[in-house]
Amino acid sequence: MRLVIARCSVDYIGRLTAHLPMAPRLLMVKNDGSVLVHADGGSYKPLNWMSPPCRLVEADGQWTVTNKAGEQLVITLEDVLHDSSHELGIDPGLVKDGVEAHLQVLLAEHIETLGDGYRLVRREYPTAIGPVDILARDPAGSAVAVEIKRRGEIDGVEQLTRYLELLNRDPLLAPVRGVFAAQEIKPQARTLAQDRGIECLVLDYNAMRGLDNSADRLF
Template sequence: MRLVIAECSIDYAGRLSAHLPKASRLLMLKADGSLLVHSDGGSYKPLNWMSPPCTFTISDPSATEAAAGVTELWTLTNTKTDDKLVVSVYSTRHDESFELGVDPGLIKDGVEAHLQKLLAEHIETLGSGYSLVRREYMTAVGPIDILAKDSDGGSVAVEIKRRGEIDGVEQLTRYLELMNRDPLLAPVQGVFAAQEIRPQARVLATDRGIRCVTLDYDALRGMDDPESRLF
């Protein structure tokens, strides 16, 4: 992990284009080749990023760029999509690298892990014609619980919680923004699934186009048949 605090501007070119003007930012270069650009606000969400697989090169600025104060250019190119993220570095206040070693990964709550397994086995719970692609689909910012296909063959990312709160919606939003950059997956729809979903989380999810699904743990385990209930 390399952490750099620099005065920089950012240009992203790909399916969409974006520009971040000159400012002090934290640049996180990870061992998997990804780069995340953070400001000192906006919670944990990066301002922009480039996900692997990608190449990373450092080059000298052009005469015009050097005259404007740029000292070096960082270029990250995604080898699948040819998307580019260019960091124009003006000055560096901190630059340090750390060896973090192999991460054991997130250990989920027992109920959440079981819900994931059960929903994968009964993926039709999400709708007629749904099919499972895989569990724990890895992205550059962590694994999405389930990647599925709907009846039209569209990609669906499912985040599962025991209790659905705003943090879970934010987490799924981050995954969706990243996955929708992949032309092999896009467009990706989001499903926020939980045994209980807080009203605020449901409102936020709906506002972002994310479908909410309430899971019946006993029904998924085959211990309860909702259709046979009197009330």
């Protein structure tokens, strides 16, 4: 990636025309061929840009960026304050934290979050319409089906309801209770779950990871 801070003006020539008057800006030339013009405001969105594939030609203090449609971004540089290039390599991509898969693994590892004396039967317990996230046994030995969501909404309660209907047909499991677990449970979902005899459990992701010790809190 090339980063250039320069006092420049920018003209877009294409289906429409646009002009940015002379001012200090950040110019980004990415390895994929894209060119972006940023100001010091406007958050992440560039003032103007040219998406790849495009061709950059530099001559006499002027950049001409042309895309495959023939549209051009003409950048006139009056004063270059900084010009550097950096090899970033292949980006591994965004890894989301706290997604349902992570919550399922953590709850299985800390099944006591459901209560003292609970034990894990298995994760992804199969049913005819798909696997329920966790099947556990309570201290009395009764089966408990747990459906896990990052955000608990009505659809999740309906999904757990369907699982419970199937699981309760199995004489080796019945009766099976349901627990709807999520980091956040919407009021409507909680009301529907309680109406159907399903327990709601709010999961503290950081606490299950051991990053939040309630004993260290002042209040």
